[in-house]
Amino acid sequence: MRIANHPILGPALETDLICITVDGKELKAIKGEMIAAVLLANNIRIHRFTSKRKEPRGIYCGIGQCTDCVMVVNGKPNVRTCITPVEEGMLIETQYGYGKKGEIDV
Amino acid sequence: MSASIVINGYLSLEEIRQGHGYPSEERFLKGPVAVIECVQGIPCNPCETACKFGALTVGEPLTNLPQLHEESCTGCGACIAQCSGLAIFVVDKTYSETEATISFPHEYFPLPEKGQEVTAVNRAGKEVGKGRILRINTSLKNDCTPVITMVIPKGMSDEVRGMKQIGRGQ
Amino acid sequence: MFKKEVVIVGGGPAGLAAAIEAAKAGAETLLIDENTKAGGQLFKQIHKFFGSRAHNAGTRGINIAKSLLEEAENAGVELWLNSAVIGLFKDKKLAVVRIGRPEKTTLIVEAKNILIATGASENAINFPGWTLPGVMGAGAAQTMINIHRVLPGNRVLMIGSGNVGLIVTYQLLQAGCHVAGIVEAAKKIGGYGVHAGKVSRAGVPFYLGHTIIRAEGENDQVKRAVIARLDHNFKPIEGTEKEFDVDTVCIAAGLRPLTELATMHNVRHELIPELGGWMPLHDANMESSSPGIYVAGDSAGVEEANAAMDEGRLAGVAIAQSLGYLNESKAEDLKAEIRSRLTALRQGSFGEKRLSAKLKIIQMGSAL
Numbered sequence: 001m002r003i004a005n006h007p008i009l010g011p012a013l014e015t016d017l018i019c020i021t022v023d024g025k026e027l028k029a030i031k032g033e034m035i036a037a038v039l040l041a042n043n044i045r046i047h048r049f050t051s052k053r054k055e056p057r058g059i060y061c062g063i064g065q066c067t068d069c070v071m072v073v074n075g076k077p078n079v080r081t082c083i084t085p086v087e088e089g090m091l092i093e094t095q096y097g098y099g100k101k102g103e104i105d106v
Numbered sequence: 107m108s109a110s111i112v113i114n115g116y117l118s119l120e121e122i123r124q125g126h127g128y129p130s131e132e133r134f135l136k137g138p139v140a141v142i143e144c145v146q147g148i149p150c151n152p153c154e155t156a157c158k159f160g161a162l163t164v165g166e167p168l169t170n171l172p173q174l175h176e177e178s179c180t181g182c183g184a185c186i187a188q189c190s191g192l193a194i195f196v197v198d199k200t201y202s203e204t205e206a207t208i209s210f211p212h213e214y215f216p217l218p219e220k221g222q223e224v225t226a227v228n229r230a231g232k233e234v235g236k237g238r239i240l241r242i243n244t245s246l247k248n249d250c251t252p253v254i255t256m257v258i259p260k261g262m263s264d265e266v267r268g269m270k271q272i273g274r275g276q
Numbered sequence: 277m278f279k280k281e282v283v284i285v286g287g288g289p290a291g292l293a294a295a296i297e298a299a300k301a302g303a304e305t306l307l308i309d310e311n312t313k314a315g316g317q318l319f320k321q322i323h324k325f326f327g328s329r330a331h332n333a334g335t336r337g338i339n340i341a342k343s344l345l346e347e348a349e350n351a352g353v354e355l356w357l358n359s360a361v362i363g364l365f366k367d368k369k370l371a372v373v374r375i376g377r378p379e380k381t382t383l384i385v386e387a388k389n390i391l392i393a394t395g396a397s398e399n400a401i402n403f404p405g406w407t408l409p410g411v412m413g414a415g416a417a418q419t420m421i422n423i424h425r426v427l428p429g430n431r432v433l434m435i436g437s438g439n440v441g442l443i444v445t446y447q448l449l450q451a452g453c454h455v456a457g458i459v460e461a462a463k464k465i466g467g468y469g470v471h472a473g474k475v476s477r478a479g480v481p482f483y484l485g486h487t488i489i490r491a492e493g494e495n496d497q498v499k500r501a502v503i504a505r506l507d508h509n510f511k512p513i514e515g516t517e518k519e520f521d522v523d524t525v526c527i528a529a530g531l532r533p534l535t536e537l538a539t540m541h542n543v544r545h546e547l548i549p550e551l552g553g554w555m556p557l558h559d560a561n562m563e564s565s566s567p568g569i570y571v572a573g574d575s576a577g578v579e580e581a582n583a584a585m586d587e588g589r590l591a592g593v594a595i596a597q598s599l600g601y602l603n604e605s606k607a608e609d610l611k612a613e614i615r616s617r618l619t620a621l622r623q624g625s626f627g628e629k630r631l632s633a634k635l636k637i638i639q640m641g642s643a644l
Contacts, residue, residue: 003425007215007450008250008322008336012425037424045409045429046496056496058409059428062416064310065397068407082419085312111469113484115476146469147624150326152334168328169624188334190324191470214450231479249324249336268477271449 002041018088035081035092036062036069047071047081051097071095116229117143119264126173129197134263138181138198138207142172143229143267144191156188183209187248196255197263206263207240209255214271217242217252225270226258235262237269280306282595283370283387285361285537288316289581290573290588291393292344297592297610299351301601306385307353308372310360314348315341316395317415318581320422322450323443330617331582340581364390364537368568389568389595392538393588396531396552396574401435405491410498414444414528421451429524433501434458435488436528439580442471444528449478456520459483459503461510468626487512491525498523533575541566544644550633551577557641560615561594562587565644570595577637579630583621590614 005011016031022044029038036059039045045058047069060068064083072093073079077100081092093100110118122128127142140161142153147169154164154172161179164170183196186209196209218224218239226237237256244252258266282298284291287309299305307314321337332340348355356374362382363371370385398413405411410429414436417428432453434445437460445455458475463485465472472482485505489512492500501520504512532553535545543556544565556564556571563570570591573584590611597607622631 001427001430001452003421003427003451005215006425007213007252009422009425034424037420037426040420040424040426040428047409055407056409056493057407058412058497059416059420060400060412061398062412062419082416083311111472112464115465115472115482117469117473143473144470146626148326148468148470148626149328149331149621149623150333151328152324155329156334167623168620169627190326190334191468192474193470227477227479229473229477231477249334251324271478273452 001043018086020086020088020090020092022092023094029086031088032085035071035073035079035084035086035090038086039081046094048095049097054096072100111145114230117145121145126171129174129176129179133176134197134199137200138183138196138209139176139179140174140181140183140185141195141197142174142193143195144172144189144193147171150190152188152190153185153194156185158184183243183253186211186253187243187251192251195267199260199263201257201260204260205257206260207255207257208237208263208266209253210268211251212254212269213251216272217244218254218269218272224256224272226256226262226266227268227270228265229267233270234265235259237266278383278385279387280304280385281388281599282306282391283308283385283389284391284393285370286316286393286395286573286575287311287314287355287357288393288395288573288584289318289340289344290395290575290584290591291316291391292348293585293588294391294393294570294572294592294595295353296344296347296351297589298596298601299348299353301593301596303596303599303601305353306356306387307348308356308359308361308370310358310375312358314345314355314357318344320415320418321581322422322447325582327582327621331621337581344585361537364392364540366541368541387568389570389598391562391570391572391588391591391595392556392575393571393573393584394534394537394575396533396578398527398531399529401488401527401529403488403490405493405498408491408493408498409496410493410523411491411525411527414440414526417524417526418444418447421447421453427451427453428526429498429522430454431456431522432524432526433488433503433520433522434526434528436460436530437462437465437467437472437482437484438528438530439467439471440531441526441528442467442475444526445475445480446471446478448526449475449480453524455480456522457481457483459486459488461485461487461506483518486518488525489517498525501525531574531578533578535575538564538569538571538575541569543569543571544641546637546640548577548633548637550629551579555637557637557644559642560638561611562591563594563641565641568598577630577634579621583618583630586614586618586621590618
């Protein structure tokens with residue numbers, strides 16, 4: 001969920017919106033914001049499933065150090081979504097193990 | 107000193123009264139006055155520079171607890187928004203026969219409206235009654251720390267230190 | 277290969293303050309940061325700082341960050357953003373990956389002086405369910421609400437009552453989250469009483485002498501957290517479990533210095549628990565055991581932003597002095613002023629432990 005009006009940060013500014021796709025679903029995003037932020041704005045908190053035990057993972061450190069938030073972005077796996085800004089037409093997919101769903105069977 | 111701040115997360119009135127920031131009952135009966143609820147020696151002194159009447163002093167070292175000089179305090183409230191710890195209030199026990207006012211920092215949205223009835227809370231966050239909003243000071247000088255003045259029953263003026271955040275359900 | 281007089285790794289308060297001092301004195305200064313914007317953790321600190329006027333008391337962290345960035349630009353600091361320093365090799369050569377470029381480029385930069393100001397990272401506590409989406413560092417939650425303006429969840433349980441736990445709890449309330457409680461293993465609240473006072477007035481309860489024993493999930497995310505009381509051996513007591521209906525668990529269990537680069541250059545490190553763990557030694561000029569390699573800020577010992585800025589300034593002045601841009605007497609005067617400000621910050625029951633730890637570091641660091 002987005003914070004519309006914050007007591008210290010003020011109101012959300014009017015900004016350029018772009019379109020991205022997350023697991024096939026089209027979402028609006030603010031140009032330049034981090035992928036992880038758009039996901040949270042849409043209440044999406046699961047980023048990937050681990051290879052061995054297929055366990056769900058999401059944001060942990062939020063600043064690019066732990067790699068728990070990685071997803072497949074424009075076909076490339078292991079992209080740290082908390083520090084990668086969105087771009088028009090970006091394709092974001094939940095990562096399964098080391099790649100896309102069904103791609104790698106571990 | 108101040109054992110309960112680290113156990114309960116809030117001070118007891120007895121502990122605050124032992125400090126140098128609480129006005130005497132005599133002074134309370136003369137009009138609005140600042141109440142400083144800061145009891146730990148941390149390096150901090152923006153309250154000292156906030157007061158143009160010299161009613162608040164810290165001196166050197168910075169870890170000194172702030173001292174209230176109640177005879178110099180006019181209860182103007184300039185110090186409330188300048189305290190980084192949000193630990194200064196202004197209480198006016200002379201507002202009316204039965205009511206007092208408390209001015210406190212409130213950095214939450216939505217802000218209440220003038221005249222609105224809100225839930226008054228004590229230091230422990232316990233809902234202790236109702237308050238009526240008299241004034242909201244959102245001057246730019248306060249840098250996003252609105253100072254709300256609320257009317258409360260006089261008997262609660264040593265207890266009430268804020269209002270419940272609007273929209274905060276359980 | 278690039279050759280620079282001064283390279284500063286890390287554009288947080290320590291790095292920025294150092295860059296400003298070095299560049300102001302006339303040194304050719306390059307500041308490298310891996311993020312899209314410099315400022316380190318400062319932009320997340322939306323609360324008013326403590327200290328004195330000289331310490332920016334009463335100013336919000338975000339505004340201090342803005343003025344540091346402006347000052348750095350005005351001083352002529354060269355800034356490489358989206359650039360990760362991935363290695364620090366002998367003879368003060370750095371390997372830098374410029375991620376922002378169309379195709380990734382790795383460059384080698386040789387420096388006469390290097391300041392490592394890479395900051396710290398959050399500690400983790402593991403418990404069953406700690407990997408569930410919804411369990412995150414308190415700093416991560418702070419990043420989401422204060423930088424990205426999104427909620428990390430709706431109902432939060434905060435683990436840890438130091439200043440980070442208390443401040444982030446307050447900021448989560450400001451953002452519109454519900455905080456069910458603050459859990460602390462010790463018998464006392466760890467952070468400042470005034471921060472505790474703010475969250476108490478907001479009705480957030482403290483659970484001292486407790487720890488989280490598990491987070492339970494539903495639909496692959498946190499749905500519930502369970503805490504228990506601890507005995508005097510810090511072991512959970514059976515039968516004292518309390519359940520919380522929360523979707524987010526924030527861990528505020530302290531920070532530890534990021535020491536990878538300093539270690540690569542064989543800088544002498546020591547275990548200093550009071551300041552976060554393993555960290556590089558330094559002398560009174562912030563110089564490490566490797567000549568020309570300086571350290572400052574949280575990566576030289578976890579304190580807070582004001583101390584980081586002053587340590588950065590100290591390193592910047594010392595570096596400018598070593599390059600001949602500041603004469604001895606001017607430099608010593610500036611350094612004395614900064615050192616006395618640092619000492620003023622490290623006072624009182626919270627500061628004195630840090631002061632003695634820093635004196636110990638400087639003593640050991642000077643003897644190398």
